[in-house]
Structure formats: structure tokens, C-alpha cells
Amino acid sequence: MNQPHIEDSGNKKIIAGIHEKDRxxxxxxxxxxxxxxxxxxxxxHISMQLTSIDIDCAELSLEIKKSxxxxxxxxxxxxxxTLIDTATFWSVFMxxxxxxxxxxxxxxxxxxxxxxxxxLTARGKAIRSGKSISYAEASVFDENxxxxxxxxxxxxxxxxxxLTTKTxxxxx
Numbered sequence: 001m002n003q004p005h006i007e008d009s010g011n012k013k014i015i016a017g018i019h020e021k022d023r024x025x026x027x028x029x030x031x032x033x034x035x036x037x038x039x040x041x042x043x044x045h046i047s048m049q050l051t052s053i054d055i056d057c058a059e060l061s062l063e064i065k066k067s068x069x070x071x072x073x074x075x076x077x078x079x080x081x082t083l084i085d086t087a088t089f090w091s092v093f094m095x096x097x098x099x100x101x102x103x104x105x106x107x108x109x110x111x112x113x114x115x116x117x118x119x120l121t122a123r124g125k126a127i128r129s130g131k132s133i134s135y136a137e138a139s140v141f142d143e144n145x146x147x148x149x150x151x152x153x154x155x156x157x158x159x160x161x162x163l164t165t166k167t168x169x170x171x172x
Contacts, residue, residue, distance in 0.1 A: 025054060025094055029167040036163070037090075046082065050090060056126040058090035063119045074114040080140055080149040084109050087124030087138035088153035095129040098169040101161030102134075109151030118143040132157050 030053055037043055037050040046068070052059045060083055062068070070076040085107055096102055124138040133156055140149040 023055075024171040026168055026171050029165060029169050030054075032165050032167050033163070036165070043086070046079065048083065048086065050086070053090050053094060055094045056091060056129075058087050058093070058124040060087050060090075060122040060124075061119055062122075064115065064117050069116070074116055075120075075148075077111055080111060080120075081107065081109055081151070083120060083122035083140050084124075084138040084149060084151035085153060087122040087140075088136035088151070089124070089155060091124030091126045091136045091138070092129060092134040092155050094169075095126060095134065096157050097159070097162070099160060099162040101158040101163070102155050103158055104153050105133075105156045106154035107151060108153075109149055111149050113142075113146060113148050115142050115148055120148065127152075130157075 033053065034050055043049065046062065047065060048060055048062045050058065051061050062079070062083060064075055068075050068079045085104055088107075089102060089104060093102060120140055120142060122138050122140045124136055126134060126136045128135045133154060135152065135154055137150070137152045139147055142148055
């Protein structure tokens with residue numbers, strides 16, 4: 001895949017002649033991506049699912065299993081950190097060029113409440129998407145919608161490291 005031409009027009013990014021705000025995600029790409037991510041080794045290993053993704057947002061779910069608990073019988077902080085890391089990553093993903101990848105370069109989080117069982121939902125939101133660095137936040141909720149953890153992430157765009165898919169990322 002060729003790197004698309006990117007230029008600045010005041011505060012608006014133009015990619016391949018289309019204003020960033022006018023790009024429309026391809027629903028077929030999103031379905032392919034959801035399946036690809038869920039079948040990837042690590043998400044599959046911890047039973048984490050990417051349930052939705054769009055411009056500036058992503059949602060994940062995880063049913064707490066015995067393997068997610070630490071010695072005190074509550075969810076391990078690493079599981080919550082993984083949910084925040086992953087939700088922030090995918091919330092930024094639809095803003096980057098099709099030929100680019102993304103890597104987390106900073107993760108900060110706060111554990112706010114312990115939880116022992118149930119289904120967790122992580123919701124990520126892109127706060128700022130730049131040419132090379134993006135910033136996002138995510139919150140993890142239990143099945144009663146109580147806030148369990150919150151965090152922020154700084155992500156670096158990596159040109160030429162995009163995913164190989166059968167379907168184009170955008171409709172236009």
C-alpha cells in the first residue's frame with residue numbers, strides 16, 4: 001500500500017484530497033478488523049473482545065475469569081491496564097492513514113474500585129489526533145456501570161506499518 005498524501009489546510013488534515021472530517025469508515029473493514037483483532041493471540045488468550053470501533057472511539061469487553069484474578073481474589077491490575085491500553089489504541093486507529101500503524105508510548109492509569117466477577121466494558125475516546133502523536137483516554141466499567149479504572153495514553157503513528165486487510169479502511 002502506498003502512503004497517502006497528507007497535507008494541512010489550516011486546522012484540518014487532508015488525506016488523499018479528502019478532508020479528515022469527511023472520511024467515512026467502511027463497515028466491511030470494521031467487521032474484518034473486529035474478527036482479526038479478536039482472533040489475535042493476546043486478545044484471544046485473555047478473552048478480551050473488541051466489540052465496536054469508529055472514528056475517535058472504541059469499546060471492548062472482557063468476562064472476568066479465575067485467570068484474571070490476583071492472590072486477593074480481585075481482578076489483577078494488569079488486566080485493567082490492558083483494557084485501557086487497548087481501548088485507547090483502537091479509539092485512535094480510525095484517524096490514522098490506512099498504511100500506518102500505531103504504538104503506545106505512554107500509559108497512565110488509576111485503579112478506582114476492585115471487582116471480582118462479571119463483565120467489564122472499556123470505552124476509549126481519542127482526545128487529540130496529530131500527524132505523528134495522538135492522545136486518548138479510556139474508562140473501564142463493571143456490569144452495573146460503576147467506574148473501575150481510568151487512564152490516558154500517548155500513541156505514536158508509525159508510517160508504513162499498517163494492517164494487511166482485504167477491505168479498504170474508508171469508503172471515500
